[in-house]
Amino acid sequence: MQTATPERSSLAMANRAVSAATLGTALEWFDFTLYGAVAATILPKLFFPALDPTSAILASLATFSVGLAARPLGAIICGHLGDKVGRRNLMLGTVSVMGITSVLMGLLPTYAQIGVFAPLLLVILRIVQGFALGGESTGGQLMALEHAPADRRGKYSGLIGMCAPLSQIVANAVLLTLSATMSAQAFLSYGWRIPFVASVVLVLVGIYIRVRVSETPAFVEMKRSAIAQKGRPLHDAFRLHYKTILRMMLFFCGPTALFYLAVVFTLSYLTNTLGVPKQTSFILLMIANACAIVGSIVGGLVSDRVGRKRALLFASAATFVIMLCYFPMLGTKSFAVMALAMGLFMGFTQVQTGIQPVAFAEVFPTNVRYSASALAFTGASLFAGGPIPVVATWLIKLGNGSPWGLVALCGALNLLSFAMIAIGPETAGIDMNRLDSVEDVTGQSDALARGASA
Structure with a gap:
């Protein structure tokens, strides 16, 4: 045995x-x-x-x-x-x-x-x-x-x-x-x-x-350290890591908004604006979700090989290019072209979503990791995810059916996301047991850990 x-x-x-x-x-x-x-x-x-x-x-x-x-x-x-x-x-x-x-x-x-x-x-x-x-x-x-x-x-x-x-x-x-x-x-x-x-x-x-x-x-x-007794997770997350929380929230606003745009708004756009039959629209969305599954798995695997930052930057850039072509491709009303557009759009968006859990986990120290990650994740969903279907509908109406106002908004969110990835550090392979921040801008947590240990 x-x-x-x-x-x-x-x-x-x-x-x-x-x-x-x-x-x-x-x-x-x-x-x-x-x-x-x-x-x-x-x-x-x-x-x-x-x-x-x-x-x-x-x-x-x-x-x-x-x-x-x-x-x-x-x-x-x-x-x-x-x-x-x-x-x-x-x-x-x-x-x-x-x-x-x-x-x-x-x-x-x-x-x-x-x-x-x-x-x-x-x-x-x-x-x-x-x-x-x-x-x-x-x-x-x-x-x-x-x-x-x-x-x-x-x-x-x-x-x-x-x-x-x-x-x-x-x-x-x-x-x-x-x-x-x-x-x-x-x-x-x-x-x-x-x-x-x-x-x-x-x-x-x-x-x-x-x-x-x-x-x-x-x-x-972490529980073995003095910081576990003296630290105040939520307070410390806000006080010492607010810049990182904000950066991660702004990064994930792009993928979150685009995911909700694809799964909620696109179905309405296909049926109500383009006149695509509901059954066809449903099949297209199922194909897009299947591509999203592949994108998520591939994104996670690739990030283990080339790093979180490089994988995220590539996926974000690819998503931006596809975003510019997305509505014109849907406008062809060709099933194959629409399926390609939705599959690529969802696939590359989900590459970023597949890396998000590990990117969030690695950037924060153990003593505030749950609090800080939850604030960033929920903030992105609250500010960019939930409102996007309503805002998208309003922009399409404002443009008399033209999608370019919506493209401009989503493109701006995507560029913001790209910028937040670019200014952040690479975190792959970092020690997950640490009690200090991975970023210099939140280096104050070193002082907290030293003070608690004193």
């Missing part, structure tokens, strides 16, 4: 950690896609029947936005706790809350059954879920990457990054299958509930894996 070496045991633990992280991220995006779909179609009829159709849709979509708005608070509080009590314990809590709220949404009585309490409970569940998701995103990434061998962090990062497009494909396929195999009345009555309730399987598997994952070596090492 072969005895497990420390290296083999460490790698096995790293594999469990990345499995736990991908399951949590997959559940997050699975819920995002499911709720986004039913919020515009099913929920207005079941939870807001007293309103006129337009007001009902707006009210339903508002519950979707409430969940997004709760994420920053979750990121701030969970980030602070994750830096104080550990990644593992917090991740067990967030994935449990995510699963419970998803199941409760699937079992929630409608307006016809309990009246005004139905939409009220729906809003409360969305707030709780958004709070948990705010902490889950960064925590899952750190649990995987702080366990990962230095030469495989990019690979693990790409696996985490692919969850968004993969979950979009799975969630849409589930909804399409259910709606195609059930009558409209059955789907309205209980069919839409099935995916929410079934997500409990993902949760149980996620909890099982996370229970078997040990606390990360970086956090264990």
Whole structure:
């Protein structure tokens, strides 16, 4: 019988950690896609029947936005706790809350059954879920990457990054299958509930894996230092690392805005502006998501070989070029040309998203890594991700159907992202157990570590 070496045991633990992280991220995006779909179609009829159709849709979509708005608070509080009590314990809590709220949404009585309490409970569940998701995103990434061998962090990062497009494909396929195999009345009555309730399987598997994952070596090492007792993670993140947080947030604004542009706005643009049939538009989006999965994995792997900075700069430059051609290629209405445009656009955007987890994790020291990463990640989603579909629709209307105003905005965000990558350091292979910053602009953390040790 072969005895497990420390290296083999460490790698096995790293594999469990990345499995736990991908399951949590997959559940997050699975819920995002499911709720986004039913919020515009099913929920207005079941939870807001007293309103006129337009007001009902707006009210339903508002519950979707409430969940997004709760994420920053979750990121701030969970980030602070994750830096104080550990990644593992917090991740067990967030994935449990995510699963419970998803199941409760699937079992929630409608307006016809309990009246005004139905939409009220729906809003409360969305707030709780958004709070948990705010902490889950960064925590899952750190649990995987702080366990990962230095030469495989990019690979693990790409696996985490692919969850968004993969979950979009799975969630849409589930909804399409259910709606195609059930009558409209059955789907309205209980069919839409099935995916929410079934997500409990993902949760149980996620909890099982996370229970078997040990606390990360970086956090264990940090707890041995005096800084663990004297440091204040959230306060220290703002005070000592605000420049790095801002730079990473501005970097990720570009990929975040372009991802939401592709998966939310493009579908509307194809059907409403170009007159492309909905079924064709849906197939194009599925192809684009498949390319995004490849882009995420390739981005992570390439960053292990050439470094985070070079891989990100190349992907950002390629995305900018494709952005200039994107709408003219869609305007041809040729299926092959549109598929090529969307595939390249999503693919190179997702190359950056696949590198994001490891780029964020490596640039911050252990004692504030959770707090600082969560602030940067959530800030980009809040300022660039959520608003872009609405802003894009307004710019298209302002330009009388011309997309060039939108191209200018997205191009500017992409150039800003490129600049933030260019001025940052290379972080591949850096020691993840350190308590000092990787950047000179936040070198004050050295003084904090020395002061705490004195």
